[in-house]
Amino acid sequence: LRKIVIAIDGYSACGKSTTAKEVAKILGYKYIDSGAMYRAVTYYFLEHYVSLSNPKEIEAALNKIKITFHVNDDMETETFLDGLKIEKEIRKMRISDNVSQVSAIKPVRLAMVKQQRQLGREKGVVMDGRDIGTVVFPDAELKVFMTADMQVRAFRRQQELLQSDKMVDLVEVMENIHMRDQIDTTRVESPLRKAEGAIEINTTHITIDEQVDAVVQLAINRI
Numbered sequence: 001l002r003k004i005v006i007a008i009d010g011y012s013a014c015g016k017s018t019t020a021k022e023v024a025k026i027l028g029y030k031y032i033d034s035g036a037m038y039r040a041v042t043y044y045f046l047e048h049y050v051s052l053s054n055p056k057e058i059e060a061a062l063n064k065i066k067i068t069f070h071v072n073d074d075m076e077t078e079t080f081l082d083g084l085k086i087e088k089e090i091r092k093m094r095i096s097d098n099v100s101q102v103s104a105i106k107p108v109r110l111a112m113v114k115q116q117r118q119l120g121r122e123k124g125v126v127m128d129g130r131d132i133g134t135v136v137f138p139d140a141e142l143k144v145f146m147t148a149d150m151q152v153r154a155f156r157r158q159q160e161l162l163q164s165d166k167m168v169d170l171v172e173v174m175e176n177i178h179m180r181d182q183i184d185t186t187r188v189e190s191p192l193r194k195a196e197g198a199i200e201i202n203t204t205h206i207t208i209d210e211q212v213d214a215v216v217q218l219a220i221n222r223i
């Protein structure tokens with residue numbers, strides 16, 4: 001069997017990472033959360049007061065930042081920044097509120113795309129994000145574009161946050177998702193859009209198992 005690259009893109013909180021993780025597990029592939037990388041950069045920028053309008057500060061910060069992933073005993077992928085586990089931190093609203101502004105910066109994207117290509121060079125990888133099928137792996141054997149209704153997305157994300165983080169009200173989550181979609185789709189650098197040849201999956205009315213099955217079937221047809 002040949003190994004393929006599976007690119008999963010779409011709007012915020014459509015179930016991309018939940019699906020990607022599960023598909024990777026089933027196929028024995030590596031899962032890469034590209035959003036976690038942008039969140040890690042955002043975390044660093046906030047911690048070090050990097051000015052988003054100062055190219056020199058941004059460049060210096062990007063040269064210092066080292067993002068790595070580690071699979072723990074529960075088989076969950078955790079994000080590390082300079083050897084420090086920041087998985088919990090990067091899921092907080094503080095990061096969600098700033099990540100799309102940071103992700104719109106060209107040098108930030110160039111640095112992340114370079115690392116993402118490196119991580120996927122041996123194939124056998126499921127990567128989720130906003131520009132995976134359009135920019136990072138335009139030749140991916142399988143491209144999926146996920147969508148879902150706003151109410152469903154906000155509710156699911158709120159439930160997810162309640163489990164790990166803190167109380168966040170539905171309106172705040174909805175506003176954040178809306179803002180990120182807005183910035184992600186209208187930015188000049190690699191705006192979010194459906195890649196050529198991508199297969200659209202709307203997750204509004206289907207279960208996690210159903211969306212996972214759909215992607216696994218599509219993958220098997222291409223292996």
Ligand code: C5P
Nearest residue numbers: 034035036038099100103129130131180
């Ligand atoms: O996937 P997640 O929602 O964690 O991504 C957080 C943010 O990172 C997105 O809203 C987007 O601004 C940015 N992102 C990106 N390109 C990617 C992945 C994420 O610009 N490939």
